[in-house]
Amino acid sequence: MTDYLETNRLNWDDRAELHATDMTGRYPIARVLSGGSSLHALEAGEIGDVTGKDIVHLQCHIGLDTLSLKHLGALSVTGLDFSPNAISAARDFAGRAGTQATFVEASVYDAVAVLERQTYDMVFVTWGAIHWLPDIRRWAQVVARLLRPGGRLYLLDGHPQMFQYEGVDGGLSLAYGWRTPADAPLLFEEGHTYTGDPRPLTHRRMYEWFHPLSDIVNALVQAGLRLDFLNEHEILTWRHYPGMIETGEDQFELGPGLPRIPLSFSIGARRPA
Numbered sequence: 001m002t003d004y005l006e007t008n009r010l011n012w013d014d015r016a017e018l019h020a021t022d023m024t025g026r027y028p029i030a031r032v033l034s035g036g037s038s039l040h041a042l043e044a045g046e047i048g049d050v051t052g053k054d055i056v057h058l059q060c061h062i063g064l065d066t067l068s069l070k071h072l073g074a075l076s077v078t079g080l081d082f083s084p085n086a087i088s089a090a091r092d093f094a095g096r097a098g099t100q101a102t103f104v105e106a107s108v109y110d111a112v113a114v115l116e117r118q119t120y121d122m123v124f125v126t127w128g129a130i131h132w133l134p135d136i137r138r139w140a141q142v143v144a145r146l147l148r149p150g151g152r153l154y155l156l157d158g159h160p161q162m163f164q165y166e167g168v169d170g171g172l173s174l175a176y177g178w179r180t181p182a183d184a185p186l187l188f189e190e191g192h193t194y195t196g197d198p199r200p201l202t203h204r205r206m207y208e209w210f211h212p213l214s215d216i217v218n219a220l221v222q223a224g225l226r227l228d229f230l231n232e233h234e235i236l237t238w239r240h241y242p243g244m245i246e247t248g249e250d251q252f253e254l255g256p257g258l259p260r261i262p263l264s265f266s267i268g269a270r271r272p273a
Contacts, residue, residue: 004207007206007207008207013083016062016085016089020062024196026196028064032097034097035099038065039065040250042235042237042251042264046156046231046268050122052075054074055120056077056120056146058129059081059108059125061081062086063091064090067094070099078103082107108133109139109142115146117145120146120148120151121148123146123153130216131160131208131209133209137219140225147270147271149271150270150271152228152271153268153269156266158240159213160178160211160212160265161262162240163210164176167242172241172259179211179215182209186208186209186210187206220269225270226269226272228269235263236263238250
């Protein structure tokens with residue numbers, strides 16, 4: 001298992017280096033550095049008012065969303081990621097923006113220990129996060145332990161059903177099973193990152209695990225959290241399949257003639273007071 005996660009870390013180190021110097025416009029670096037927000041309309045509309053909240057952002061990557069939460073009024077923000085390149089970039093952005101933020105390099109599974117058992121009003125997890133994790137129940141336990149009584153989780157990610165399909169000949173073809181065993185991850189190789197940056201990745205291999213919605217929800221419930229909402233959406237913030245149409249800023253939907261499937265989902269859950 002360690003080899004799988006280490007392979008992913010090397011891949012994300014490469015991506016972080018490219019994303020921190022993004023020239024494609026996929027990451028709104030200048031907007032965040034000037035005090036703005038990188039949050040998309042979907043998550044911005046669902047998280048509610050964060051004013052005065054202590055927030056931890058798990059798998060924060062290069063920290064733009066973490067800083068955005070601070071710009072939106074959070075009292076304190078802490079970002080955690082396993083990539084040293086990502087954390088270095090996040091700290092650099094915080095300094096350049098003049099934004100007070102804490103960034104910690106660690107596996108999400110070690111978050112409780114490295115954050116010295118601090119607790120938060122919100123755990124924030126979005127976009128391309130949980131399918132990199134082999135054990136969703138262990139992740140949910142970490143989330144629960146990081147929340148104060150009354151604290152809440154906001155999770156938004158690509159829908160597990162969407163990840164099962166590949167775009168083939170203008171349509172969707174079922175390619176993967178609905179649940180990936182922890183000891184048998186899916187292996188992918190990509191020469192370039194998802195932003196369209198022409199610079200190649202050195203470490204191309206990556207491992208993923210698809211978790212059904214039932215496993216995700218049950219993991220949170222078994223960890224002691226109460227579900228506030230589960231929403232499924234027909235939009236994504238990237239063009240996952242060829243032929244997807246842009247319907248808003250960084251918002252994409254399936255084109256005409258394709259069967260409608262959920263492309264993303266969001267969960268709000270709360271630790272009982």
